Amino acid sequence: MILPVRRLAALCALGAALAPLAACGTPREPRAARPAAPAHASLAPTRPPTLAPGPAGLTPVFSNAPRTADKRVALTFDADMTADQGARAAAGEHFDNPGLIAALRALKVPATVFMTGRWAEEYPDQARSLGRDPRFEIANHSYSHYAFTDDCYGLPTVPEDAMRADVERAYTAFRKAGVPDAMPYFRFPGGCYDRRALRAVSGLGMTAVQWDVVSGDAFATDADAVARQVLEGVRPGSVVVMHCTRSAAPTTERAVRTVVPELRRQGYRFVKVSELIGAASGRR
Structure with a gap:
């Protein structure tokens, strides 16, 4: 928090009488006084920005932020694993991609990971590490990665009366894995949705x-x-969809290592989806 100069001076003067404050000059011996609470201690946590519900209360859909002069872009990564792929993981198939995550950290790129609950169950240590790293935010990609519409890339289908429970089950899996604050954002498996799914x-x-x-x-x-496809498509406020699964997207890490420096050279700043939604909703 950055305080006005006069307020900082007043705080320093008060602090000198109560406890040592390095910013106020020579430290003094602490006195038997109760330390002041942090200025933010009484503030309630800020809820992540969301869009207002659509007509008839339907779940709102966000695709990109306004095309302003502020060149922000969000890289998003789907951590896909369907509910019936446990045997394939046990046989050695990798639905995770630690190299990609390491690259994002090394490049200092914030990102949003849309994670299935089944993925969090299979890789709880990685889910917990991502969920506790302020550079990332975890969002919901369903529990099962079954489709919420018919005819969606060959995925099995979730019955309409089980859609809400599937989403809630993913949040439960995140909490069990140690992800404390999953975001109130949902990406439909395959990106497939219709009015019935939005209502569900x-x-x-x-x-x-x-x-x-x-x-x-x-x-x-x-x-x-x-990399070329991403670079040709990005505009201010864009949301880029990529994947965080080695077996299904083996080239993503190398593409990211090309995309990130080039977009930065073009003046883009990488942000999480929450910042773009905040801009669209007037919060930021």
């Missing part, structure tokens, strides 16, 4: 998050082609 998950206070830039990293083998 309404009332949970969530914003459905789509994208306006498809990276094409799913099952891609050419990292340069993925």
